[in-house]
Amino acid sequence: MKKRGGNKDSEEIIVKRRSKKGHDDEHGGAWKVAFADFTMAMMALFMVLWIVNPRQELHNPSNSDQDNNPVVDGGAGVFDGTSNTPLELDGLPPAPPRKTEQIRKQDGEAEAERQHYETPAxxxxxxxxxxxxxLKVDAMANVEIEVVPQGLRILIKxxxxxxxxxxxxxxxxxxxRTLLRSLAEVLAKVDNKLIISGHTDAVPYRGKTGYNNWNLSGERALRARNVLVDAGLPPAGILQVAAQADVMPLLPEDPENGANRRIExxxxxxxxxELYRELFGNGSAQARYSNDGTEFVAPVRKSAL
Structure with a gap:
C-alpha cells in the first residue's frame, strides 16, 4: 500500500496481487502425495501378511509331518496311535476297517469269517x-431264488x-458275468457247499459230431464255476459241477422253450x-469189478458213540 504525495489526505493506492492460474493447475502434484500414502499403506499391509503367514503354516496340521497328521494312519486325532480304524464318535458309526480286512485275507483268516446257513429263516x-x-446290477429279471428243503436254490436265466x-x-x-461276480462276493462269505448245474432246452445240438446238449450244458456249468472262483469263491466250497442237458426242464409241457436254458x-x-456224500462217497454200496467177478461192498456205517 503506497500513499501518493506527502499529503495525508491524499488517496491511498491499494495494490491487489492475484495469482495467475493456468489451465494446467488441476494436473499439479497433489495426487502424487495421495498415491504415495496409498502405496506406503499397501506395503505395510503386505509386510504384515508376510510376517503372519509362516506362523499359520506352523499351526496347520496339513503342512506338518505325517506322524502328527490326524488323518494319517497311526497319527493323533481321530486315529489313535495303535489302531488302523477310526475311534467311535458320538452319533457316528466307525468307518469300515478296510486295511484290517485285507490283512486278514492275506493271513488266511477269511475262512473264520464265513457264515453257515441252516434254517429256512x-x-x-x-x-x-x-x-x-x-437289483444293484440290474439283473432281477435274470434271477429266481427259492428256499427248498435241500437249502437255497439260485436260478440264473x-x-x-x-x-x-x-x-x-x-x-x-x-x-x-457281472451278475455271477456279484453273487460270488456274497457266496464267498458263506460256508455251505455249492452244487452248480447247467441245463439246456430239448432242441438237438447241431454242430460237430459227438457233441450234444450234455457237453454243452456241462461246459456252461463249468464256465459259471470258473467265473465264481475267479471272483473270490473258494474252490473248496463247490461240491459238484453237473451237466443236466434237457432232462430237467422248467417247462415240461414245452421242453424246447428257451426258458429251460439256465444255470442253477x-x-x-x-x-x-451229508446225504450227497453218502450217495457218492464211501458211505454208499459199491460194486467192484475184477477178472474174478463182481464183489459187492456194503456201505460203511458210522458207529454210534
Missing amino acids: QMQQLARLMEMVA DDQKRFMFPRGSADLDPHF LLLLTTHAE
Missing part, C-alpha cells in the same frame, strides 16, 4: 441279500432281451450235504 435272509445284489449264452455256445454274456446254484444244508 436263515436261508430266506440270505435270499433277500442276493436279491439286493441282483435269460430274459426277453439278454441271453446268458448264445445258442449252441458256452461264451458267457458280459451282463451275466444249489446251496446245501448240512443234512443235504
Whole structure:
C-alpha cells in the first residue's frame, strides 16, 4: 500500500496481487502425495501378511509331518496311535476297517469269517441279500431264488432281451458275468457247499459230431464255476459241477422253450450235504469189478458213540 504525495489526505493506492492460474493447475502434484500414502499403506499391509503367514503354516496340521497328521494312519486325532480304524464318535458309526480286512485275507483268516446257513429263516435272509445284489446290477429279471428243503436254490436265466449264452455256445454274456461276480462276493462269505448245474432246452445240438446238449450244458456249468472262483469263491466250497442237458426242464409241457436254458446254484444244508456224500462217497454200496467177478461192498456205517 503506497500513499501518493506527502499529503495525508491524499488517496491511498491499494495494490491487489492475484495469482495467475493456468489451465494446467488441476494436473499439479497433489495426487502424487495421495498415491504415495496409498502405496506406503499397501506395503505395510503386505509386510504384515508376510510376517503372519509362516506362523499359520506352523499351526496347520496339513503342512506338518505325517506322524502328527490326524488323518494319517497311526497319527493323533481321530486315529489313535495303535489302531488302523477310526475311534467311535458320538452319533457316528466307525468307518469300515478296510486295511484290517485285507490283512486278514492275506493271513488266511477269511475262512473264520464265513457264515453257515441252516434254517429256512436263515436261508430266506440270505435270499433277500442276493436279491439286493441282483437289483444293484440290474439283473432281477435274470434271477429266481427259492428256499427248498435241500437249502437255497439260485436260478440264473435269460430274459426277453439278454441271453446268458448264445445258442449252441458256452461264451458267457458280459451282463451275466457281472451278475455271477456279484453273487460270488456274497457266496464267498458263506460256508455251505455249492452244487452248480447247467441245463439246456430239448432242441438237438447241431454242430460237430459227438457233441450234444450234455457237453454243452456241462461246459456252461463249468464256465459259471470258473467265473465264481475267479471272483473270490473258494474252490473248496463247490461240491459238484453237473451237466443236466434237457432232462430237467422248467417247462415240461414245452421242453424246447428257451426258458429251460439256465444255470442253477444249489446251496446245501448240512443234512443235504451229508446225504450227497453218502450217495457218492464211501458211505454208499459199491460194486467192484475184477477178472474174478463182481464183489459187492456194503456201505460203511458210522458207529454210534
